[in-house]
Amino acid sequence: MSEPITRRKILVDYRIRAAICENCGRVYFPPKSFCDVEGRESKMRPTDYFYEKGTFLTGSVIRVPTNKFSYLKSYLSGIIHFQNDDLKVPSRITDYVPPSEEIDVSEFIGRAVVPRFRKTYENGASGLIYYSSLNFSFEDDYYPFQEYKLIKPSSKSENRDKPGIVGYGVYIPKFRIKNEAPGVPGVKERSLPFADEDTTTFAVEAGKRALIHSAIDCQWVKKCFVGSESAPYAVNPSMSTVSQVLELGEKYEGGFFSGGIDSQFACKAATDLFIDAAALVAYPTFGGEYVMVIGADNSQAARGDPLDYTVGAGGTAFIFGKRDVIATLDCYVPYTSDTPDFYRRDGEEYPKHGGRFTGIPAYFKHVGTAMKAALKMCNFTPKDIQYVVNHAPNAKFPYQVAVEAGFDREQIEPGLVVRYIGNLYSGSCPTALAAVLDIAEPGDKILMTSYGSGAGSDAYIFTVTEAIEKKRERSITVKEQIDNTHRQYVDYSTYRRWKEGE
Amino acid sequence: MKSIKKLKPLAAVVGAGRTKFGELWYDNPEELLAEAGIKAMGSVEHGLRRKDIQACYFGSFLYQVTNKLGLVPGYMARELGMNIPMSNTEAACGSGGSALYNACLGIRSGEYDVVLVGGFEKMTDRSGKIIDDLMLAGDPHEFDTGYTFAGLYASMMVRYIHDYAHGSDSRCREALALIACKNHHHAMGNEYAQFRRELTMDDVFKSPLVADPIRVLHCSPISDGAVALVVVSPEMAKKYTDTPIYIVGSQQATDDVSLCSRESITGIKATRLATENVLKETSMTMGDIHVAEAHDCFTIEEILFLEDSGFCKRGEGWKIVYDSYESFKGSKHIPYVNGDRELIVNAGGGLKADGHPVGATGVRQVYECFKQLRGEAGGSQVDNELNVALCHNIGGTGGIATVHILVRELQ
Numbered sequence: 001m002s003e004p005i006t007r008r009k010i011l012v013d014y015r016i017r018a019a020i021c022e023n024c025g026r027v028y029f030p031p032k033s034f035c036d037v038e039g040r041e042s043k044m045r046p047t048d049y050f051y052e053k054g055t056f057l058t059g060s061v062i063r064v065p066t067n068k069f070s071y072l073k074s075y076l077s078g079i080i081h082f083q084n085d086d087l088k089v090p091s092r093i094t095d096y097v098p099p100s101e102e103i104d105v106s107e108f109i110g111r112a113v114v115p116r117f118r119k120t121y122e123n124g125a126s127g128l129i130y131y132s133s134l135n136f137s138f139e140d141d142y143y144p145f146q147e148y149k150l151i152k153p154s155s156k157s158e159n160r161d162k163p164g165i166v167g168y169g170v171y172i173p174k175f176r177i178k179n180e181a182p183g184v185p186g187v188k189e190r191s192l193p194f195a196d197e198d199t200t201t202f203a204v205e206a207g208k209r210a211l212i213h214s215a216i217d218c219q220w221v222k223k224c225f226v227g228s229e230s231a232p233y234a235v236n237p238s239m240s241t242v243s244q245v246l247e248l249g250e251k252y253e254g255g256f257f258s259g260g261i262d263s264q265f266a267c268k269a270a271t272d273l274f275i276d277a278a279a280l281v282a283y284p285t286f287g288g289e290y291v292m293v294i295g296a297d298n299s300q301a302a303r304g305d306p307l308d309y310t311v312g313a314g315g316t317a318f319i320f321g322k323r324d325v326i327a328t329l330d331c332y333v334p335y336t337s338d339t340p341d342f343y344r345r346d347g348e349e350y351p352k353h354g355g356r357f358t359g360i361p362a363y364f365k366h367v368g369t370a371m372k373a374a375l376k377m378c379n380f381t382p383k384d385i386q387y388v389v390n391h392a393p394n395a396k397f398p399y400q401v402a403v404e405a406g407f408d409r410e411q412i413e414p415g416l417v418v419r420y421i422g423n424l425y426s427g428s429c430p431t432a433l434a435a436v437l438d439i440a441e442p443g444d445k446i447l448m449t450s451y452g453s454g455a456g457s458d459a460y461i462f463t464v465t466e467a468i469e470k471k472r473e474r475s476i477t478v479k480e481q482i483d484n485t486h487r488q489y490v491d492y493s494t495y496r497r498w499k500e501g502e
Numbered sequence: 503m504k505s506i507k508k509l510k511p512l513a514a515v516v517g518a519g520r521t522k523f524g525e526l527w528y529d530n531p532e533e534l535l536a537e538a539g540i541k542a543m544g545s546v547e548h549g550l551r552r553k554d555i556q557a558c559y560f561g562s563f564l565y566q567v568t569n570k571l572g573l574v575p576g577y578m579a580r581e582l583g584m585n586i587p588m589s590n591t592e593a594a595c596g597s598g599g600s601a602l603y604n605a606c607l608g609i610r611s612g613e614y615d616v617v618l619v620g621g622f623e624k625m626t627d628r629s630g631k632i633i634d635d636l637m638l639a640g641d642p643h644e645f646d647t648g649y650t651f652a653g654l655y656a657s658m659m660v661r662y663i664h665d666y667a668h669g670s671d672s673r674c675r676e677a678l679a680l681i682a683c684k685n686h687h688h689a690m691g692n693e694y695a696q697f698r699r700e701l702t703m704d705d706v707f708k709s710p711l712v713a714d715p716i717r718v719l720h721c722s723p724i725s726d727g728a729v730a731l732v733v734v735s736p737e738m739a740k741k742y743t744d745t746p747i748y749i750v751g752s753q754q755a756t757d758d759v760s761l762c763s764r765e766s767i768t769g770i771k772a773t774r775l776a777t778e779n780v781l782k783e784t785s786m787t788m789g790d791i792h793v794a795e796a797h798d799c800f801t802i803e804e805i806l807f808l809e810d811s812g813f814c815k816r817g818e819g820w821k822i823v824y825d826s827y828e829s830f831k832g833s834k835h836i837p838y839v840n841g842d843r844e845l846i847v848n849a850g851g852g853l854k855a856d857g858h859p860v861g862a863t864g865v866r867q868v869y870e871c872f873k874q875l876r877g878e879a880g881g882s883q884v885d886n887e888l889n890v891a892l893c894h895n896i897g898g899t900g901g902i903a904t905v906h907i908l909v910r911e912l913q
Contacts, residue, residue, distance in 0.1 A: 013646070029763070030643070058664070058767055060656030061714040062648055066634040069648045077648045079657060079762050088762040092647040102714050105656075106664040120646045134647050 006128055011254055013132040014245045015048040016115060018087060027087040049087070050115060050133055050245075051148040051212075054080040056108045057088060061098045068121040071501070072195055074098050076105070080113055080136055094118050094135040095142060095174045095194050097488075112139035117204040117245055118196040129232055131241065135196065142174035142486040144476065148208075151215035153289070153323040163278040164328035164462065166216065166290060166321040167471060169209025170434045171202050172314040172421050172481040175488050177495045179309055186395025190312040190422030192490070193298050195498045199228045200238040202296040202315035202427070204245045210292065210317035211246060213474045214324075221248040221319065222288020223280055224260035227269025227426040228315075229344070229351075230298045237262040238296075248292065258288070266342060267391055268452030269426040270295025274460060275332045277320035290321040297425035298499060302350035310394050312422025313499065316430035326468040327437060327446065331378050331461035335370040342453030358453070359397070366457040367391065367401045371449040374459035375405070382406040385461070386444040387436040391429045391451035392418035398432075401449075414439060420482040433462075435478035440464045508913045509784060511748035513609045514739035515908070517546035517732035518869045523857025524696040526726040531569055531624035534728035535560070536581035539620055542730035547743040550732060556614040558588040561601030561621040562861035565590075567635050568628045578620075594639030595799060596897025597621060598729070598864025599754075599904035605733050606752040606906075615735040621865030622728035632724055636860075639898040641760035652721060654761050654899045655800040656713040662768045662802060663715075666817035675715065677824040679706035681801035682719050682854055684827060684836045689851025691881020696725055696857030720801045725857035729865040731872070747872045751780035751907035759901040770803075770900035773810035777894070780905045781812075786890070788813045789843045791907070793874055793884055794892040795867035798852040807847075807894055811905075814840045835884050849874055850882040864895035868906060875910040 001009070011017065012030045019031030022043040026035055035042035059078025062069070069075070076093040093108075094116050113136035120130040137143045176189045193202075203226050211218055226239045239260040243249065249258025263269045270293055277291035296315025301307035320329075341362035344351040354362070367390055375381065382388070388407045390398035395418050402412045415432040424431055429450040436446055442464055449459040481487075496502045519541025521534050529537075543550050558578060566572050575588035593600040598621030605619045625632050637645045644654060659678065667674030682701055689695040701719060709719040732742070739746035755775035758764055765771055781787060788811055796807040805819035814822050818840075826838045837844045850856050850870045853863055871891035873879040889910050896903040 009642070009646075013643070058657045058661035060653045060660060060716070061711075062650055062653045063711045063713060064633065064650065064652070065648060066637060066645065066650055067631060068634065068645075072648065075648055077653050077657070079767065090641065090644045090647040090649060090760070090762050098714075102711055104669070105660045105714055106669045109661075109664055120648075130646070132646055134643060 001123065001128070001130065003128065006130065010244060013134060014117070015050040016089060016133050017046060017048045019044045020047045020085065025085070027085040029087055029089050049082055052082055052115070053139060053145045054082045054113050054136065056111045056113055057081045058109060059093070059105050061103060061105060071121070078108070089134060091134050091136045093137065094196055095137045112145065113137065114139050114143055114145045116143065117201055119198060119201065131201065133245070142484055146209070146212045146474065146476070148212045149215060150217050153216065162328045162330070163281045163320055163322045164325040166319045166323070166325055167210050167214025168316060168318045168434050168437060169206045169213050170316045170431055170476065170478050170481065171205035171209060172478070173197060174486065175490055175498070177490055177492065186419050187310050187422055188419050190310070191314050192495050192499050193313045198232045199230045199296045199298050199315070200232055200241050202298070202313065203238055203242050203294045203317070206294055206296060206315040206317040207242050207246050207292055209476060210319050213471055214319045215474065216290060216319065218247045219250045220289035221292050222258050222286065223277070223291040224248050224258065225263055225270065225273040225277065225293045227263045227273060227293070227295045228297050229264060229266055229269060229425055230300050231262055242294065265456065266452035266454050267425045267428055268450040268456060268458055271429050271450035271458045272452070274318070274320070274329065274458070278329045281321050289323070290319050293318050293320065295426040295430040297427050299423055299425040300350050303496060305350070307353070310423045312424050314421060314424050314431065315427040316434050318430065324467050325465055326471060327462040327464045329460060330463050331374050333370050333374040333377060333459040334456060335366055335373065336456035337366070339455035341455055362453065362455050363393065363397050363451050364401055366455050367449050367451050368404060370457035370459035371405055371447060374447060374461055378461055382411070384445060385411060385447045387414055387440065387446045388412055389415035389429060389432045389436055389446060389448040391449065392416065392432060393423050395419050417478055417482065431478060437464070437468065438475065438477040438479065440468065442466045442468060509748070509750040509909060511736040511750050511912060512752055513606050513733050513749045514736050514746035515731050515749065515868065515872050516734050516739055516742040516746050517542045517550060518730070518872045519545055520694055520729040520866060520869050521727050522694045523725045523727035523859055525626045527626070529726070531565060531622050532577040532581050534624065534726065535578065535620050535622040535730065538622070538728040538730040539582060539618055542618065542732050546732055548741065550742060552582065552584060554616045555584065555586060555618050556616055557586055557608055558618045558620065559601040559605040559608065560588065560590045561593070561597035561864060562590060562623055563592055563594050563597045563639070564623060564625065564635050564860065567638070568624050593902045594897035595797070595860040596864060596895050596902045596904060597861040598866065599893065599895030599906070600864065600902065602731070602733070602865060602868060602906060603752055603754045603904045606749060609733065609735050615738050617733050618730060619733050619865060620728060620730040621862035623859035623861040624726045625724045625859060626726050629724065639901070644760060650713060652716050652800065653713040655802055656716040657761070658767055658806070659715060659802040662805070665768055667820060673824045674820045676703060677805070677820040678720060678801045679703045680827045681798065681804045681823060682706050685798060685848050685852040685854040688835060688849055688882065689855035692850045692856055693880060695851045695855055696723055697851070697855045716800060722799045722853035722858035725859040727857055727859035727862050729862045729869050731865060731868055745876050747875050747908050747910055748912060749906055750909050751784040751905070753780040753783060754902065754904045755779065756902045757900055759898060761899045764900065768806070769816065770806055770810050770896060770903060772900050772903035773807060773894060773896060776903040776905040777811045780907055784907050786907065790890055791845060791892045792886065792888045792890050793846045793849055793871065794894065795870055796847050796852065796894050797896045798848060798854050799858060801854065804847060808838065811894065813838070813843065813845055846884055849884050850879065864893070864904065867893040867895055868908065871908050875908060
């Protein structure tokens with residue numbers, strides 16, 4: 001598919017865009033400029049089904065796929081019916097691995113499905129990667145349906161002068177691998193992508209959930225940052241895909257009045273930008289209400305490397321703003337030095353690291369320094385903080401550095417989600433922060449300290465507000481995703497195949 | 503035999519030729535078409551000179567993709583050594599039928615009296631890529647959701663079984679396998695057929711899965727081959743042969759390229775419309791048809807044809823197939839019986855066993871009927887006396903359908 005064809009398809013496929021005739025209600029996918037029945041009397045209006053729920057009408061397990069889909073081996077394709085508008089679209093059911101023997105596909109008929117933004121296929125290793133939302137998962141499986149319902153922002157805020165987090169969304173894939181290797185400090189199991197997922201799809205799903213949680217209008221998100229070290233393109237931002245799918249910013253001729261960048265600073269690529277996001281929404285000429293910051297990674301590790309037993313996959317998105325803030329950003333301390341403890345040269349597939357050098361002179365020095373400086377800046381002692389969240393390359397480092405700073409187990413444990421999902425690299429600290437926000441009470445203070453090799457740390461102190469309570473019903477908590485009974489375990493060879501395409 | 507009222511012919515077939523279908527490694531597609539064309543011209547009883555041919559209508563789907571060649575008229579001008587008007591029709595698996603439809607229009611308009619109609623395809627040269635290539639006849643969104651053609655028809659089959667066999671009547675699944683068995687049985691006497699071996703239901707159910715519930719032996723094969731017809735105006739028919747086969751109905755209908763966007767997933771609207779129109783054009787009913795060529799690209803489509811054509815009611819096609827097969831006592835052609843109606847479908851093996859070089863298929867169907875109505879079908883000849891035949895050719899999953907009715911005796 002050429003680049004111009006791809007662009008035209010993006011406009012339809014990313015949102016399942018259709019056209020509805022306002023006179024007779026008939027819906028057309030892909031969209032068309034007139035209604036077959038109404039003809040010149042047609043009154044067509046664009047519509048989309050990105051946030052809708054459909055039902056499985058019929059389908060088939062494809063055992064002999066086209067070459068483009070051979071990477072999936074076998075899978076379920078089907079026809080989805082959006083009943084409200086009587087629209088049918090083709091689909092692929094994702095996160096589903098058919099058994100090798102024949103199945104009765106009719107058993108799926110009538111099951112509710114939710115659109116998912118996934119890869120369709122790649123044009124070879126050097127060509128374009130194609131995405132679409134014509135992929136669905138069963139609503140009663142791992143991925144629930146959530147309505148995107150806007151709530152008018154409050155006109156005044158007690159914390160109007162203090163920006164912070166307005167909402168967040170966490171996306172952890174359905175699939176897991178159990179850690180059976182000895183010597184992995186505290187990581188019991190880890191998330192991994194399905195074969196059609198990558199960092200960009202994680203970012204979109206996390207961002208989608210953040211919009212739903214915040215209940216804000218996507219057109220007022222004027223900037224989006226995607227922090228990652230596993231972006232699928234070396235050049236071509238994930239951020240523009242996220243903005244196109246989630247329609248961030250005011251629409252104009254197929255594009256949006258919004259901006260942003262992909263950022264890279266090992267595992268702190270996203271957290272570094274929290275302060276920038278907060279600063280932007282407070283800046284008088286910014287002209288937008290919100291900034292989205294996403295940390296997402298399909299954390300890379302060479303086969304057999306010690307990292308191969310800690311890496312996870314997923315991402316978390318935060319929306320920063322000034323109204324209906326659920327946690328104010330009260331303190332920021334960055335600390336940076338040129339410490340080459342972990343790196344990946346351009347063109348190399350996997351990162352390298354300095355072994356034990358990644359510990360005391362790298363992680364502990366930077367995290368410890370930043371978190372202590374933040375406490376000092378606010379004249380806090382560990383007792384003033386309810387939760388402490390640190391970047392988690394494993395379960396030992398974040399625990400140890402917190403203990404050394406004077407924190408106790410109750411303050412540390414809620415953020416140690418690395419045990420169940422692994423190290424999400426750029427998504428690690430954001431996801432741990434989300435896990436703590438899931439349970440925090442108004443007034444609680446959270447100290448979060450990220451770490452990015454190379455090396456630097458950002459320490460932030462947040463104060464949770466009353467607004468958090470009303471938004472809880474719209475969140476899918478980290479614990480719910482960790483404990484989800486539909487999560488599915490795979491073996492090591494499947495893990496490597498899906499994660500790295502091996 | 504029922505008597506039918508005097509019919510007004512649109513055109514007449516006076517000669518027909520074809521190649522064997524199958525893996526034809528040593529032939530270029532244009533050579534296959536030339537071979538079929540020369541055979542067709544040579545078969546005209548009273549002789550036909552090349553200069554008599556005023557125009558050519560070809561049908562091919564994947565010529566440019568499979569063999570990296572374009573401009574079919576130019577290649578065929580070279581092969582046939584002629585400089586007359588030529589056109590190539592692409593309508594996926596319906597290319598051949600559409601080429602004949604266009605040829606009939608050319609004759610009906612009065613512009614031409616003698617034309618050559620050819621259908622061809624060369625698919626085995628792309629064995630590793632043909633599944634992708636065939637999806638050119640689908641909506642790109644179907645391709646991008648991982649669909650294959652087998653998968654699309656399997657989706658129709660799943661819904662059909664669910665809606666009309668309540669998902670649990672095993673006889674419906676058996677009927678879908680028996681169609682393959684019947685068509686292989688019919689092909690036993692067809693010297694040109696790709697497969698000349700009997701199948702059992704067990705063979706079908708033990709064949710590898712392609713797209714649940716479709717297995718390899720529910721599918722028509724990947725084939726090479728070409729077929730040609732000499733089609734003339736009715737007035738000229740007797741000049742070329744004493745036994746012309748008249749085309750008395752020629753209709754085409756279209757529908758949305760995407761299966762999802764159609765009115766029904768368990769029926770082909772284009773088939774229904776084209777058949778309704780051709781029966782109206784000829785003042786016939788399906789009860790007047792003695793033998794039919796149905797587009798059995800997958801066995802489910804043969805059942806849909808029985809229903810879309812009006813041979814039986816919606817949802818009853820599978821029962822007709824099952825009961826007809828079970829009650830059959832003879833040894834040759836297995837007719838479908840619905841009350842007092844009896845119809846032999848795919849007497850030479852259909853797409854399933856004769857083969858399915860997609861652009862050739864619609865023309866091959868007419869070739870088969872031409873031979874059957876003239877009593878020249880050799881080992882595949884139906885024992886009954888035949889006078890009326892129907893050819894049903896569709897493209898994609900029903901984006902286009904052409905239906906022709908042929909008769910031997912006009913009254």
